[in-house]
Amino acid sequence: MGAMEMRPLLLLPEIILFLGGLIVLIGGSFLARDRQWVTRVVAAMALLAAATVAAVSFAGPAEMAMEGTFTVDVTTGVARIVAALGTIIVLALASDEIDGSPRESETYALMLFATTGTLILAGADDLLVVTVGFLLASIPLYGLIGIARTPQAAEAAMKTYLMGALFGILLLTGVTILYGVTATTSYPDLTDRLADAPARAVAAGVVAVLAGLMFKAGGVPGHFWVPDAAQGAGGAVAAYLTTIPKIGAVIAAYRLVAILPETFAWPLLVGLLALASMTLGNLAAYWQSDPRRLLGWSTVSQVGYLLVPVAVAGRSDLALPSLLLYLTGYTVTNMSAFAVTTSLPECRNLNAYRGMGRARPALGVSLAVALLGLIGTPPTIIFVGKVTIAAAAWEAGDAWLAIAVFLNTLLSLFYHLRWIAPVYRFGSASEDADAAERVTWPAKPVSASTAATTAVLTVLLGVGSGVIWQLVT
């Protein structure tokens, strides 16, 4: 039967990305410092090729590769397209930030490797493949965070590394336990055998695996590294690590939860993780003054929303489409917000944005749209995502989760407005010494136009969400 063959061509997008990473890495060491941009073009082409291949094979039926350990279906397809295009956006941000800097090509290579790892996580249909994806997505991240060579970056890299090591071991332990009680790591076999296995051992194993995935996604309990890394790393890297790894991790969690037997209250557990992530992320973001750290905490809360459809996996028809829709919307919206911070790299305090809306109207509107989009204001795409995940939760009988989503949305309103407010506050120059110096507001051009493009995209995707919905179902 077909499922038991290797069929490596089905993994063409992942292969392209990995080879692209190798070429960038090797090629970069032969290029002069001022010609490193060539590697950026190569990386972008690899990503574009991967996205194109994924789009071409998108409509096909679900297929299995690598002897049944890797699924290529609509979900994998969405993950591939979103992750590849999302990484291209990051490359655009990087072109402003690290053009001509040392270790430019290494940054791109590490991003391509980490994206490959994310995609392997997204398609994994076997616990060992999950492990491989986890490691391939995590190890490049440590390097990416530390590559900025600042004390904060070093601390963040150290913290991420230690957390990653801990949660990686937890993940491996979980895989070992599950293998121990079922003698298999393949999801189709686990589906049959988990129900008969000792319930407590299964619970311990699954909790450990989920914990590992939560580290990758940046959700409670594995979230501690996210705000530090978002603050300490470079802007493009921060945009990358708060967005792309989540795609693989959350989908992997969905695939795992979907096969779990009812011997344990999994929906409740995942629902509580979701609640904890969104609430903690929102509360912690309240008084942050560094915009990137604020966004870092905000992404923790976004993982909470993303876990809602995971919690109701298999119990509502809306769960999977709403998850994919939300992931797509979140990627675009979060990139837009980070693009504003990389276009104004000197503004590392919310008050520094004072008056920006007048000096740079387009950038101001982009920021407002992105932040309102993150809150879930209609008609942006995250609004549609929030409505559908809430409907999915309610349909599955977890109305409390739907209400938690909306209460948290309210909670998140305040800190996003704390950032929008100074942008549109036009004080007199005397009371505004900080901003008065910045008469010209030099904004990085590529980041600024990326911010505007993605902001427009969040609205267009929201208005056209019916089309996306049909694609993902």
Place this chain on the structure above:
Amino acid sequence: MLSLIVFLPLAAALALVLAPRLGDTAARWSWVAVAGVDLALVVAVWWQYETPAEEQLAFEQRAEWMPGVNSSYHIGVDGLSLPLIAMTAVIFLACAVYALRDTNRPRLQAALFLFLQSVSMGLFVSADLILFFVFFDLSIVAMYFVIAGWGHGDAARSALKFFLYTFLGSLALLVGFIGLYIAADPHTFDMVELSEQTPLDGSSLAGGLVLAAILIGLAVKTPTVPFHTWLPPAHTDAPAVGSAVLAGVLLKMGTYGFVRIAMPMLPDAWRAWAWVVIVVGIVSVIYGALVALAQTDLKRMIAYTSVNHMGYIALAVGAAGLVAGDTAGARSIAVTGAVTQMVSHGLITGALFLLAGVLNDRADSYDMDAYGGLAAPAPRFAALFALGAFASLGLPGFSGFIAEFQIFTGSIAAAPATAIAVVGILITAALFLRALQRIFTGHTRGKSTGFGDLHPAELWSVGSLLLLSVLIGVFPRPLLDVIEPASEVLIDLVGR
């Protein structure tokens, strides 16, 4: 046609944003022109309008939007929404004319108000809950920027309070909508289908909870006691045109939700909770009037009279839920009165807020005691303000009388106890007369000295709003002919 009415202002707003070289005068006049065209289109719709069959809408349009969750771009009008659309178009045009004298970033102001007009029009024509919610939420966002960007005083803080408070309301509303969606079979967000299905009939707990969520959402927006505390600061610090739109149009989104969503879709729960709505209405009427009486700040006073006026609407729609015996006719009158009140309050309070803006423009103060004898230097201002005040307190000959008379006729017939609320009219009369005395009579003193009378732009904008109020007061038939069939349908739906 309806889509054009909704999206024409939006297109104009985008054009204004994308034309940074446009001069200030051109921007202001193009705003007036677009608002005028939109009003003309609404008039054309009114001209061709024929009362649709029960459970149907006129000028209906439907296009797929999110088929996965059965939400579509579904719009249409009936006797409940058409008057509000017309009122919205009138108020926005009046604001455009009034703002001809504004000098603070007129291009962006015009764009923002045109966007807000699109959103308001869209809300009143929506026949899909998600579409309704999209416009509901966007109205909050746009008004936030109006207050924060063009307000005075402690504008940033008031804007934030407004945003947080009304956003809470909108989320409660959304929870209620999703509850309706889940309960419907097949799941749908379509308003017409939901009114046919009444999915939560018979399950009093779920129906009550969903109604509670929707009521809280609408009550915050309306606002009724105890959810009104965002209103006075928002009004006080908003620019004059912002206040006029906020009071004239945005508050109606809450009361419109009662008659469009809560009553036809949850008739069972509405009947069960009708007394709660009535009590909230009576408390809003009396409390709003009493607090308004105690104000020294003119704009705050008008803001609190809005709470009072919205209370009459809550009272009427609550009384419409008291299904008993042969009161259907009376309850229908109450609903007609409620819708008339929405239109009337929009026109009158819009005019009053624009007039209050003149005070701020000339003398930078809303404090009534800072003025005195203003009638001498500013006779036109005094005349129009007196007209507005008499209209607002419900004097016969103005639209407010037609509205409140019907509300009380219908409500008292359905529930005699509601007669207590008549006290509200008495207090409102007292407070407006006192305000007139304080500001306009006596020797010219304080800030009244050297007060410039109304400019043509102010005169025309305020004057036309008040003229319409008088026209409705004297010839109410054309308006009532549109509303009455819709009220009867609504009473049928609630009585199911």
